[in-house]
Amino acid sequence: MEKITATRGTTLRCKGWRQEGILRMLENNLENAELPESLIVYGGTGKAARNWESYRAIVKTLKNLEDDQTMIIQSGKPVAVFQTWTTSPRVLMANSNLVPKWSNWEHFRKLESQGLIMYGQMTAGSWCYIGTQGIIQGTYETFSALAQKHFNSNLKGKIVLTGGLGGMGGAQPLAVTMAGGVCIAVECDEKRLDRRLNAGFCHKKTDDLETALSWAQKAQKKGEALSIGLLGNCATIFPQLLKQGFLPDVVTDQTSAHDELNGYIPAPYYGETIVDADNLREKDPENYKKESMNSMLEHCKAMVEFQKKGSIVFDYGNNLRGQAETAGYTEAFSYPGFVPAYVRPLLAVGRGPFRWLALTGNPEDIIKTDKLVLEMFPDDKILSNWIQLAEEHLPWEGLPARVCWLGYGERERLALAINNMVKEKIIGPVAITRDHLDTGSVASPYRETEGMKDGSDTVADWPLLNALLNTAAGADNVQIHNGGGVGIGLSTHAGMVVVCDGTQETDERIKRVFKTDPGMGVARHADAGYQEAIDVVAKTDLHIPMLD
Ligand code: NAD
Numbered sequence: 001m002e003k004i005t006a007t008r009g010t011t012l013r014c015k016g017w018r019q020e021g022i023l024r025m026l027e028n029n030l031e032n033a034e035l036p037e038s039l040i041v042y043g044g045t046g047k048a049a050r051n052w053e054s055y056r057a058i059v060k061t062l063k064n065l066e067d068d069q070t071m072i073i074q075s076g077k078p079v080a081v082f083q084t085w086t087t088s089p090r091v092l093m094a095n096s097n098l099v100p101k102w103s104n105w106e107h108f109r110k111l112e113s114q115g116l117i118m119y120g121q122m123t124a125g126s127w128c129y130i131g132t133q134g135i136i137q138g139t140y141e142t143f144s145a146l147a148q149k150h151f152n153s154n155l156k157g158k159i160v161l162t163g164g165l166g167g168m169g170g171a172q173p174l175a176v177t178m179a180g181g182v183c184i185a186v187e188c189d190e191k192r193l194d195r196r197l198n199a200g201f202c203h204k205k206t207d208d209l210e211t212a213l214s215w216a217q218k219a220q221k222k223g224e225a226l227s228i229g230l231l232g233n234c235a236t237i238f239p240q241l242l243k244q245g246f247l248p249d250v251v252t253d254q255t256s257a258h259d260e261l262n263g264y265i266p267a268p269y270y271g272e273t274i275v276d277a278d279n280l281r282e283k284d285p286e287n288y289k290k291e292s293m294n295s296m297l298e299h300c301k302a303m304v305e306f307q308k309k310g311s312i313v314f315d316y317g318n319n320l321r322g323q324a325e326t327a328g329y330t331e332a333f334s335y336p337g338f339v340p341a342y343v344r345p346l347l348a349v350g351r352g353p354f355r356w357l358a359l360t361g362n363p364e365d366i367i368k369t370d371k372l373v374l375e376m377f378p379d380d381k382i383l384s385n386w387i388q389l390a391e392e393h394l395p396w397e398g399l400p401a402r403v404c405w406l407g408y409g410e411r412e413r414l415a416l417a418i419n420n421m422v423k424e425k426i427i428g429p430v431a432i433t434r435d436h437l438d439t440g441s442v443a444s445p446y447r448e449t450e451g452m453k454d455g456s457d458t459v460a461d462w463p464l465l466n467a468l469l470n471t472a473a474g475a476d477n478v479q480i481h482n483g484g485g486v487g488i489g490l491s492t493h494a495g496m497v498v499v500c501d502g503t504q505e506t507d508e509r510i511k512r513v514f515k516t517d518p519g520m521g522v523a524r525h526a527d528a529g530y531q532e533a534i535d536v537v538a539k540t541d542l543h544i545p546m547l548d
Contacts, residue, residue, distance in 0.1 A: 004030035006399045008361030016067050018090050018476045021359050021431045021499035023062040025127040031398040032131040034167050041129050042167025044256040044263035046121025050076035065090060076118035076125060089471055093479040095120030103489035122436035122484035126495040130355055131397030134435055135168045139175035141405050144382050145342035147179055150312055155181025157223050159216050161248035163234035165196045169254030173202040173227030178389050182219045183227040184212055186237045188270035193229040199395060207231035235267035235295035238302035251306045251313045257296055257320040258487035266291035293327040300324035304334045314341045317447045319486040340451040348525040348532040350408030350518040352438035355401060360428035363400040368427055370402060372417055408522055408536055412514035419510060422502035430500045436484055436493035439521020441466045444491035454528040460492035466520045467494035473512035
């Protein structure tokens with residue numbers, strides 16, 4: 001299959017930058033994909049298009065799409081084009097959604113094998129993936145919040161044990177070393193491990209546990225930042241470390257535990273024996289699932305034991321706890337998810353991911369916007385540290401991009417300033433988007449909405465309203481997905497994109513979308529009774545009738 005890369009330069013293939021920007025984002029997803037030949041971008045089987053036939057039809061349709069038409073994508077397949085308005089979205093998508101009673105992997109896979117549906121993860125199916133930077137920043141934000149809460153604001157001299165070096169998980173070693181700590185990341189697939197090593201996200205690798213421990217402890221003593229990729233299986237290594245009496249300061253995990261068949265790899269498989277796991281999956285999927293669930297039980301049990309002995313343990317949004325509980329482990333939920341533990345106070349005030357891509361492919365555009373961010377938000381120390389560290393440590397992956405976390409009001413100001421730079425021809429056109437992990441765009445009871453103050457963890461109206469509202473406000477690409485992060489049936493989430501083409505109309509779009517999008521998050525948290533959110537409402541132009 002042909003290698004897809006994002007088109008660079010200023011020549012339009014579409015009838016406007018809004019369509020061209022969306023097309024380049026789709027191509028960029030595949031340029032950064034973990035398994036591009038299968039259209040799999042990240043997160044187990046998170047895909048950009050249903051199949052190659054659909055991909056080609058999407059590209060063709062985007063090239064011909066008028067400025068007042070909207071293309072409809074149903075689980076990675078373009079199913080219709082409608083006449084709408086110039087101010088309407090150019091693309092609307094729904095990925096992986098099922099009627100609640102049937103919303104589970106079993107039913108999903110049946111439909112998938114019939115070619116009727118696709119798993120879109122979060123930014124895979126919505127074409128908003130920017131390589132590992134997106135998750136590095138989120139991971140950096142989480143580890144910074146953790147360090148602030150437990151360790152005097154940095155991870156110097158602390159060892160973090162984790163698992164999984166895939167599309168998302170690969171960010172962990174870099175985020176830990178950026179915060180000054182030592183990371184041991186257990187990964188069972190050597191190719192994935194090498195990919196992170198080659199990208200400079202992970203310093204060293206070994207398949208020997210003792211070597212990994214001695215490197216980690218030496219670096220810990222010297223207070224040096226170090227990341228170690230340990231080739232092995234978490235379900236074997238975590239219990240082994242426990243048995244040896246090794247106690248990491250922090251323990252988490254980002255193996256693709258949300259999917260027991262096509263994501264998680266059961267013990268004892270790792271390295272060369274991964275092919276045996278592949279064979280088992282193909283020949284006897286039921287047995288594979290059983291082994292996978294048992295391994296997740298052992299993996300999660302070791303994490304709970306680490307917590308009992310004094311490690312700080314948190315779930316990193318992959319549903320390991322849910323799977324272990326299903327496998328019969330009753331203590332699985334003893335440790336918290338990362339959102340209630342560290343991120344909720346940020347989300348409550350409308351703070352969340354804001355990412356932008358230089359659509360012409362010029363890295364200078366990002367350097368100029370980095371400078372803009374530093375000038376506009378000089379008092380935000382986590383933000384300015386992040387921008388400096390990102391410039392220092394992060395390679396460009398696909399179209400040059402940047403991500404940072406901003407709050408309500410800040411996102412609108414920065415988006416307007418970026419569009420102005422496009423207007424003044426200081427930079428080329430830019431697409432602004434975000435992760436689905438955001439303040440008002442997700443219902444995910446094992447992740448973003450775990451332990452909500454009013455018990456509304458499972459209420460999925462909020463992300464649906466977020467998508468409807470962003471459509472009404474005129475975002476360029478709006479999406480609704482099921483199951484990102486944690487697996488089918490366990491979350492509903494929405495995403496959006498605005499393409500900055502430097503026009504006055506885009507200024508108007510920005511003024512609406514960058515209020516509605518984080519504003520829904522503040523409204524959602526105010527409704528749940530979070531005082532931080534209610535305070536934001538009191539200080540801003542947000543109107544919440546029940547608070548009048
Ligand atoms: P991925 O499929 O690209 O990578 C998962 C990695 O885990 C693979 O490299 C695989 O070899 C490895 N692995 C699987 N089983 C293992 C085992 N037993 N021991 C050691 N390694 C093992 O997935 P990803 O994109 O990195 O996502 C990881 C998980 O995080 C997924 O469950 C995803 O849904 C979830 N996720 C979290 C967030 C977040 O913000 N926290 C966001 C999106 C996705």
